[in-house]
Amino acid sequence: MDERECGLLFPDDRSVPDDEVLLRRIPRWHVFHDENMGRVRPSSAAFEDDGDGDPMSVYLSGIIQSEKRTPDSVLAGHADYALAGLSAGLVRELQQTVHPDARDDTAHEVVCGSKTDRTRRNFAKRSHWVIPPATLL
Amino acid sequence: MASIAIPRSNTGVMLSRKQRDVTSSGATMSRYALLTRHEVALPAFISAGPRDQIIVTLDAGLTEGSIPEWVRPTAEAFADILELRSGWNSYSAQPVDPRAVETAGSLLACIMAPSTPMPVIVPTVRGGLQLEWHRNGLDIEISVNPSRPITVYAIDNRSGQEWEGEWSPDDTTLSSWIQRL
Numbered sequence: 427m428d429e430r431e432c433g434l435l436f437p438d439d440r441s442v443p444d445d446e447v448l449l450r451r452i453p454r455w456h457v458f459h460d461e462n463m464g465r466v467r468p469s470s471a472a473f474e475d476d477g478d479g480d481p482m483s484v485y486l487s488g489i490i491q492s493e494k495r496t497p498d499s500v501l502a503g504h505a506d507y508a509l510a511g512l513s514a515g516l517v518r519e520l521q522q523t524v525h526p527d528a529r530d531d532t533a534h535e536v537v538c539g540s541k542t543d544r545t546r547r548n549f550a551k552r553s554h555w556v557i558p559p560a561t562l563l
Numbered sequence: 564m565a566s567i568a569i570p571r572s573n574t575g576v577m578l579s580r581k582q583r584d585v586t587s588s589g590a591t592m593s594r595y596a597l598l599t600r601h602e603v604a605l606p607a608f609i610s611a612g613p614r615d616q617i618i619v620t621l622d623a624g625l626t627e628g629s630i631p632e633w634v635r636p637t638a639e640a641f642a643d644i645l646e647l648r649s650g651w652n653s654y655s656a657q658p659v660d661p662r663a664v665e666t667a668g669s670l671l672a673c674i675m676a677p678s679t680p681m682p683v684i685v686p687t688v689r690g691g692l693q694l695e696w697h698r699n700g701l702d703i704e705i706s707v708n709p710s711r712p713i714t715v716y717a718i719d720n721r722s723g724q725e726w727e728g729e730w731s732p733d734d735t736t737l738s739s740w741i742q743r744l
Binding site: 476 | 652657683685686699704706714716720
């Protein structure tokens with residue numbers, strides 16, 4: 427979906443501050459050691475829109491905290507996954523919107539915008555681990 | 564010619580990596596048997612064989628002991644990602660399309676030298692895969708999707724030199740980047 431469609435269908439929720447951390451589950455298939463960066467990080471392939479065409483799913487850390495939950499609640503039922511964090515500011519900088527979608531989880535949001543290769547590489551390199559992969563624990 | 568075969572078990576039961584059987588046969592035809600559920604042909608290095616196999620075909624004169632280091636782990640990684648089922652990323656991802664693996668195998672056969680390091684192989688949500696290298700100051704990412712052209716992004720982080728484009732077999736640009744890994 428492009429910027430215009432996202433603005434219409436998934437408008438940006440400005441109540442989410444730029445320093446809010448958006449949490450994204452990362453399967454082990456998308457984790458590797460980047461020798462250039464000297465660290466294990468997610469592949470850019472981990473930051474695509476959903477396979478069914480829906481925008482990329484994330485969870486708001488602020489809502490999780492306000493509900494007295496911990497980030498690992500996002501991994502419930504998903505063994506062997508890690509949890510990466512992206513700031514809402516970074517997402518907006520890359521022409522994406524952050525839109526609430528609390529159908530299944532009050533903290534669930536979607537990140538809408540064109541996920542070019544460059545956008546996904548930016549997400550991958552500028553994300554951080556909230557819950558690192560099991561191989562790093 | 565020599566081959567590495569990655570066949571499916573007769574019963575169709577999936578076995579873990581540890582349980583995969585490794586065998587070899589005659590002097591002119593070497594085979595490693597690994598279990599998977601797809602038939603995948605990877606020309607030049609991996610070719611069509613009996614149903615539900617990944618067969619890696621090596622250049623004439625190569626023996627089992629001289630198989631390039633990247634070949635077997637790459638074939639195993641292909642077999643592994645072909646076993647992923649719908650929703651493997653917890654966000655509605657589609658299974659990897661065997662045609663994407665065939666295409667990736669053809670590409671690797673064109674660009675890899677015996678000493679080239681193995682790529683990181685990652686599945687993508689719409690049935691494709693990415694081949695990636697991040698070493699020696701270089702980032703190279705190749706996107707392979709069953710119904711789209713192969714696209715490449717490469718950057719030398721030291722010089723800032725970048726290349727982004729579609730790959731074709733007669734274009735040597737990608738090979739020249741791979742040689743620098």
